[in-house]
Amino acid sequence: xxxxxxxxxxxxxxxxxxxxxxxxxxxxxxxxxxxxxxxxxxxxxxxxxxxxxxxxxxxxxxxxxxxxxxxxxxxxxxxxxxxxxxxxxxxxxxxxxxxxxxxxxxxxxxxxxxxxxxxxxxxxxxxxxxxxxxxxxxxxxxxxxxxxxxxxxxxxxxxxxxxxxxxxxxxxxxxxxxxxxxxxxxxxxxxxxxxxxxxxxxxxxxxxxxxxxxxxxxxxxxxxxxxxxxxxxxxxxxxxxxxxxxxxxxxxxxxx
Amino acid sequence: xxxxxxxxxxxxxxxxxxxxxxxxxxxxxxxxxxxxxxxxxxxxxxxxxxxxxxxxxxxxxxxxxxxxxxxxxxxxxxxxxxxxxxxxxxxxxxxxxxxxxxxxxxxxxxxxxxxxxxxxxxxxxxxxxxxxxxxxxxxxxxxxxxxxxxxxxxxxxxxxxxxxxxxxxxxxxxxxxxxxxxxxxxxxxxxxxxxxxxxxxxxxxxxxxxxx
Amino acid sequence: xxxxxxxxxxxxxxxxxxxxxxxxxxxxxxxxxxxxxxxxxxxxxxxxxxxxxxxxxxxxxxxxxxxxxxxxxxxxxxxxxxxxxxxxxxxxxxxxxxxxxxxxxxxxxxxxxxxxxxxxxxxxxxxxxxxxxxxxxxxxxxxxxxxxxxxxxxxxxxxxxxxxxxxxxxxxxxxxxxxxxxxxxxxxxxxxxxxxxxxxxxxxxxxxxxxxxxxxx
Numbered sequence: 001x002x003x004x005x006x007x008x009x010x011x012x013x014x015x016x017x018x019x020x021x022x023x024x025x026x027x028x029x030x031x032x033x034x035x036x037x038x039x040x041x042x043x044x045x046x047x048x049x050x051x052x053x054x055x056x057x058x059x060x061x062x063x064x065x066x067x068x069x070x071x072x073x074x075x076x077x078x079x080x081x082x083x084x085x086x087x088x089x090x091x092x093x094x095x096x097x098x099x100x101x102x103x104x105x106x107x108x109x110x111x112x113x114x115x116x117x118x119x120x121x122x123x124x125x126x127x128x129x130x131x132x133x134x135x136x137x138x139x140x141x142x143x144x145x146x147x148x149x150x151x152x153x154x155x156x157x158x159x160x161x162x163x164x165x166x167x168x169x170x171x172x173x174x175x176x177x178x179x180x181x182x183x184x185x186x187x188x189x190x191x192x193x194x195x196x197x198x199x200x201x202x203x204x205x206x207x208x209x210x211x212x213x214x215x216x217x218x219x220x221x222x223x224x225x226x227x228x229x230x231x232x233x234x235x236x237x238x239x240x241x242x243x244x245x246x247x248x249x250x251x252x253x254x255x256x
Numbered sequence: 257x258x259x260x261x262x263x264x265x266x267x268x269x270x271x272x273x274x275x276x277x278x279x280x281x282x283x284x285x286x287x288x289x290x291x292x293x294x295x296x297x298x299x300x301x302x303x304x305x306x307x308x309x310x311x312x313x314x315x316x317x318x319x320x321x322x323x324x325x326x327x328x329x330x331x332x333x334x335x336x337x338x339x340x341x342x343x344x345x346x347x348x349x350x351x352x353x354x355x356x357x358x359x360x361x362x363x364x365x366x367x368x369x370x371x372x373x374x375x376x377x378x379x380x381x382x383x384x385x386x387x388x389x390x391x392x393x394x395x396x397x398x399x400x401x402x403x404x405x406x407x408x409x410x411x412x413x414x415x416x417x418x419x420x421x422x423x424x425x426x427x428x429x430x431x432x433x434x435x436x437x438x439x440x441x442x443x444x445x446x447x448x449x450x451x452x453x454x455x456x457x458x459x460x461x462x463x464x465x466x467x468x
Numbered sequence: 469x470x471x472x473x474x475x476x477x478x479x480x481x482x483x484x485x486x487x488x489x490x491x492x493x494x495x496x497x498x499x500x501x502x503x504x505x506x507x508x509x510x511x512x513x514x515x516x517x518x519x520x521x522x523x524x525x526x527x528x529x530x531x532x533x534x535x536x537x538x539x540x541x542x543x544x545x546x547x548x549x550x551x552x553x554x555x556x557x558x559x560x561x562x563x564x565x566x567x568x569x570x571x572x573x574x575x576x577x578x579x580x581x582x583x584x585x586x587x588x589x590x591x592x593x594x595x596x597x598x599x600x601x602x603x604x605x606x607x608x609x610x611x612x613x614x615x616x617x618x619x620x621x622x623x624x625x626x627x628x629x630x631x632x633x634x635x636x637x638x639x640x641x642x643x644x645x646x647x648x649x650x651x652x653x654x655x656x657x658x659x660x661x662x663x664x665x666x667x668x669x670x671x672x673x674x675x676x677x678x679x680x681x682x683x684x685x
Contacts, residue, residue: 058591083595090593101588105607114602115592160588167592312621312667313660314628317639321660324646325653406533413632420536427543434544437536445531 009036010069011171011202012057012093017066017077019052026052027063028226034171034219039203041217041234043210045249049226050206051175057204058093058173059086071170091119094164098176100156102148102163108135109144112163119167127166134162138192154185158192171202178209210253214238222246259426263439266419267447269336273408273418276340278401281347288352293359303352310349316410318342323414339411347404354396358389394458402451406444419443471654478645478655485641486662488555492637493624495559500566500623501616505609507571508578509600522571529568535629537561542633554635558627566623570616577612578604614678621670625663638662 012034019027026049034040042050055061057068063077073089075081081089103111112131116122122130135141138158140151148156157177164172174193178186190212197203197216207213213220213234220234222241229243238254241247291303323338362385370380412421423440427433510522529537541564542557552560581604589599628639642659646652 060587060591087593087595090591093591095588095591097584097588097591099584101582101584103585103588103603105610115589115594118595118598118602119593163588164592308668308671309664312625312664312671314625314639314663316628316631317642317656317660317663320639320643320646321653321656324643325656328650328652406531409533409535410629412535420533420539423536424539432547434540434547437540437544441532441536441540444533444536445528448531 010034011036011038011071012204013069014053014057015067015069017053017056017063017068019049019056019061019063026226027056029066030226030228032221032228032231034202034204036202037200038219039197039205039217040219040221041213042204042206042221042223043208043213043249043253044223044229047225048223050223053223054173054175054204054206058090058095060095087119091167092170093173094167094169094171095173095175096157096160096164096177098179100148100153100160100180102156102160104148107145107147108140108151108159111148111159112166115163116166130166131162134165135159137165138162139188152185153181154188157181157185157189161189161192161196165196171204172196174203174205174207176206176208178207208253210238222249224249259430259436260439260443262426263419263422263436264443266417266422267443269416270405270408270418270447273336273339273343273411273416274401274405277343277347277408278397278404280340280344281349281351282397284344284348285351285355288348289355289359292352292356307349307352310346311353315343315346315407316413318346319410319414335411335414335416338414339408339416343404343408343411347400350400351393351397354393354400355389357396358392359385361392362388398451398454398458402448405448405451409444471657473654474649474651475654475658478658481641481645482638482655482659482662485636485638485659486666488635489624489627489630489637489639490666492555492558492562492627492630492635493620496562496566496623496627497620499559499563501570503563503567504570505574505605507567508574511571511575512578526568526571529564530572532565534562534565534626535632537565538629538633554630554633557633558630558635558637562623562626565626566619569619573615573619574608574612576615577610578608580611581607610681613681614674617670617674617677621667621674624666624670628663 010033012032014030014032017027017030017032018025028049030053032040032053042054044050052061056063057070059068059075059081065077067074067076069075070089071092073085073092075085075089102108103114106114109128109131112134113124113127116127116130117124120127132141132144135144138161140155140158140162143151143155143159148159151159161172161177177193178189181189186209190209193203193205193212194216205212205217217234219231220237221231222229222237222243224245229246230237230241237246238250241250288303288307291299292307294300294303319338319342322342323333323335327333327338366384366388367380370384375384408418409420411418412424415421419440423436426436430436507522507526510518511526513519513522538558538561541552541561542554545552545557585603585607586599589603594602627637630637631639631643634640638659642655646655649655
């Protein structure tokens with residue numbers, strides 16, 4: 001977990017990526033590499049463009065300039081991307097959202113199986129077996145036949161993680177996964193995320209959970225006003241931040 | 257085209273029926289909604305029953321009931337009056353429901369503030385809540401009014417010389433059954449468009465004077 | 469002569485008329501609702517020409533009174549070479565009106581499905597068609613059920629307009645009895661009661677369905 005980034009094969013590479021909403025530049029010329037097995041944690045004040053950057057990786061937001069590479073799929077901003085390439089990219093990058101976004105009209109099992117059937121072409125039986133295994137892995141095997149609204153927030157988020165894992169992605173993207181949960185429920189989710197990291201999953205996590213970033217993260221990225229302020233091993237940045245802005249943010253967050 | 261103008265000449269009558277019925281409905285809806293929200297259970301039930309009955313019977317049947325039924329003994333009743341009266345009655349029920357929606361949309365704080373100032377129930381209703389309900393209800397009432405404009409076409413069945421009546425007359429005269437009705441449809445569409453814009457403009461102007 | 473005299477002899481005829489009204493309403497809904505769903509999907513598509521066309525059709529269908537639509541189909545189409553029976557004309561004309569109005573109701577339902585779920589489906593790599601089929605439409609239609617039921621009640625009342633094309637539905641039957649017996653008030657009150665016998669229970673049912681659906685999602 002603490003190997004240097006240069007030894008690893010890059011799984012995600014963003015080159016000079018920018019995104020504007022109207023007159024607002026939300027992501028400003030960002031270049032970033034995430035290596036295989038790395039856990040990259042993106043932190044920073046609100047409005048720093050963290051979520052937007054994350055969403056550019058799987059093209060939920062289309063960048064205005066720059067290029068994005070996920071595994072072997074390269075996308076240039078401004079160019080049309082073929083449906084097949086897009087599907088491949090999204091299969092390789094799983095995403096977990098702040099508001100879980102489970103499908104309330106389907107059972108928990110179906111939530112995890114549906115994309116397997118439609119995207120990977122698995123048969124129902126096979127998909128359900130995989131789903132059951134994954135639900136067991138996140139500790140929710142007994143909830144398979146329940147509907148999401150009968151589950152707590154922490155349980156729903158773990159189901160969302162299982163749903164994303166079902167497609168066997170090479171990298172998992174987390175967009176503030178615990179921000180909508182009370183601290184106790186958030187712990188269950190962080191535990192699952194930690195396990196994933198230990199097993200070697202490449203992860204990019206936008207988060208406010210500094211403890212997680214410090215304990216589990218290998219590569220800390222501090223963003224403000226759309227640009228990367230600093231990046232490097234979390235311990236270094238937390239103990240000796242180079243930029244004043246970083247210091248300002250960290251003092252507000254760490255000494256609450 | 258001559259045919260277009262003849263058919264278009266029915267517009268004033270159509271508008272008259274619509275506006276008169278809507279006005280009747282906006283007035284008559286008030287006692288109905290007050291009854292619906294009354295403290296007395298009997299009054300609530302009677303109001304609810306009246307509203308469901310008025311809304312549950314087709315407008316055409318109401319017109320026939322009033323014009324051929326009750327109206328046969330009232331020789332002074334013209335087809336136009338029967339139409340306005342019938343559609344007006346139905347509008348009372350729909351407006352009452354619109355007012356009811358509007359009443360629940362006004363924040364409870366308004367009631368509390370007015371009563372805390374010592375105003376009695378009736379004054380609160382007429383001076384504070386009433387005007388706000390009126391303004392909140394305008395979009396829904398305008399939408400209803402546009403629907404009413406189209407429903408007013410039933411009046412042609414009892415001989416009122418509105419747009420559809422004239423179109424039907426033209427179809428007999430010219431032996432062309434398709435064109436007059438297409439024109440009639442076009443005329444209805446033409447007159448509903450400005451009404452839709454007008455209601456949006458009115459709503460935007462009055463929106464700021466309501467506390468939700 | 470009592471007000472209620474002959475009600476027992478009128479009842480069977482009026483009941484037949486009621487049955488015709490119900491069948492016309494049912495057929496209009498059966499034909500119009502799927503068309504309404506297609507129009508609703510069409511009005512939210514990204515391809516502009518399709519969207520403009522669909523919105524134009526919907527506004528046309530909504531701006532034209534159902535009564536005028538009926539005259540066009542029954543009296544007007546024969547001039548263009550297509551002659552249909554009164555029953556079929558009524559069903560088609562009202563189906564067109566149904567499609568136009570329900571497309572707006574369904575569009576509202578489809579839009580009410582949380583955007584986050586659509587994003588999640590996108591992030592999973594699901595094709596747009598699959599997202600619509602498995603996520604958006606099932607939930608959107610469900611949300612639209614109470615207003616659709618309200619609309620069904622209205623369409624049932626609209627069938628009374630088929631009186632103008634001599635379809636033997638409830639209002640026409642009542643009118644013929646009235647014109648031969650001159651007891652218009654009496655027969656129309658009975659007809660009104662028959663209409664209420666369908667509309668009021670359906671209204672109550674709609675309210676109950678609305679409350680139940682609000683609890684689950």
